[in-house]
Every structure is written in C-alpha cells, then in structure tokens.
Amino acid sequence: MKFKALVVDIDGTITCENRELHLGAVKKIRTLKVPVVLATGNILCYARTTSRLIGLDGAVIAENGGAVTVRYDLNGIFEGSIEECEKAFSFLSRHFKLTKLDPMYRKTEIALRRDFDLEEARALLQTQPYDIELVDTKYAIHIKSIKINKGIGLQKLAGMMSLEAEDFVAIGDSANDAEMFEAAGFGIAVANGDERIKEVANYVTEASFGDGAIEAIEFLELNGWI
Numbered sequence: 707m708k709f710k711a712l713v714v715d716i717d718g719t720i721t722c723e724n725r726e727l728h729l730g731a732v733k734k735i736r737t738l739k740v741p742v743v744l745a746t747g748n749i750l751c752y753a754r755t756t757s758r759l760i761g762l763d764g765a766v767i768a769e770n771g772g773a774v775t776v777r778y779d780l781n782g783i784f785e786g787s788i789e790e791c792e793k794a795f796s797f798l799s800r801h802f803k804l805t806k807l808d809p810m811y812r813k814t815e816i817a818l819r820r821d822f823d824l825e826e827a828r829a830l831l832q833t834q835p836y837d838i839e840l841v842d843t844k845y846a847i848h849i850k851s852i853k854i855n856k857g858i859g860l861q862k863l864a865g866m867m868s869l870e871a872e873d874f875v876a877i878g879d880s881a882n883d884a885e886m887f888e889a890a891g892f893g894i895a896v897a898n899g900d901e902r903i904k905e906v907a908n909y910v911t912e913a914s915f916g917d918g919a920i921e922a923i924e925f926l927e928l929n930g931w932i
C-alpha cells in the first residue's frame with residue numbers, strides 16, 4: 707500500500723489531554739513530505755490558523771465538512787443548511803437550555819456546549835422532519851446536516867488537490883471522523899478515541915492524543931505506506 711497524503715483531525719488527535727497543541731505531533735508532521743490536510747468540527751478560521759501555525763499550506767476541512775479550502779489565499783467553499791440546523795436548535799431549545807459555541811463565525815452548522823442530555827435530545831429530534839443529526843465529538847455537540855460530514859469534505863478537497871479520497875490516510879479520535887475514515891484509504895484512531903471511531907478504524911494506536919498521532923505516522927513510515 708502507498709498513500710499520497712494525510713488528513714488529520716485536530717482536537718483529541720494532535721492536542722494534549724488539556725487541549726493544548728501537542729508540540730511533538732507538530733514536529734512530526736513538519737517532517738512529512740506528503741501533503742497534510744487538517745479536518746475539524748471547529749470553525750474555518752480556527753482550522754486555517756492551526757494549519758498556518760503548524761507550517762502547512764492551508765488545505766483544511768472545517769465545520770465537520772461544511773467548510774473547505776485548499777489554500778490560504780483562496781476563499782472557503784461553504785455547504786450546509788444552517789437554516790435547518792436553526793430550526794432543530796429552536797425545537798430543542800424548548801426542552802433544554804442550550805449554549806451555542808462561536809455562533810458569529812460558524813456558517814454551516816451549530817455547535818453546542820455539552821451540558822444537556824444528548825440521548826434525550828436525539829429521541830426528541832427523531833419526532834421531527836429535519837435532515838439533521840447530533841454528533842458528539844467530546845468537545846462539543848454539533849447540530850449538523852446528515853448530508854455533510856468530514857468524509858464528503860475530504861472527497862471535495864481531494865478533488866481540488868487532484869487526488870482521490872482513498873489516496874489519504876485519516877487519523878482521528880471521535881464519531882465526527884467516522885465518515886472520513888470510510889472515505890479515506892486507511893483510518894487510524896488514537897487510543898483515546900471513542901467507541902465509534904475505533905469500530906471503523908483499520909488500526910488503533912497504543913498511545914493517546916498527540917503521542918498517538920506520532921505513533922500513527924511512525925507506523926505508516928515503518929510500513930513504507932507514506
């Protein structure tokens with residue numbers, strides 16, 4: 707097997723347990739010759755800034771696939787249905803006290819503080835006609851379109867880079883990385899990953915957080931896959 711690029715989740719994957727950027731993982735990424743794309747549930751400017759500060763070229767998937775850019779000097783492509791997310795948010799707000807995260811910057815979905823009963827909210831949402839799902843990343847709960855995810859974002863971005871999604875190895879830690887693992891040629895979950903991502907992973911590291919990302923890259927190098 708030979709892969710042409712990496713797509714790497716941010717929170718929980720190249721961070722430490724306290725959410726600081728993991729400098730060892732950054733150092734390791736900087737040694738790579740293949741392109742590295744960042745994929746996050748966070749907002750586009752967060753993803754672009756992280757890419758810039760790591761020393762990458764600005765190819766990012768943000769808002770769980772709702773926002774994609776291939777370089778810093780190009781505008782993002784936004785795709786999603788924030789209106790439908792807002793309807794689901796209004797509906798759920800009748801049952802829970804919800805707090806939005808970064809609403810002024812988030813364009814295609816809604817992220818919420820994780821302080822309400824997710825299972826109850828999911829059950830309530832099932833009674834409604836929206837094409838919306840709730841995804842828990844362990845950092846936030848996202849109200850997002852079922853038609854948008856990091857896997858679809860990866861397909862779009864791969865096309866913009868004249869690559870296929872299968873040319874990528876994906877590294878991640880949570881449920882919002884699952885479709886990206888399915889679209890990519892190979893998926894590696896870090897040890898702190900949740901049940902869902904470990905289920906779809908081709909390989910699970912022994913180390914957690916940024917140390918897990920380093921181990922994942924070393925595993926690929928050792929096999930000659932990148």
Ligand SMILES: O=C(O)COP(=O)(O)O
Pocket residue numbers: 715716717718745746747748843844845846847880882
């Ligand atoms: O935005 C989140 O909730 C988590 O972000 P991540 O996709 O980089 O882990």
Ligand SMILES: [Mg+2]
Pocket residue numbers: 715716717718719843878879880
């Ligand atoms: Mg993550």
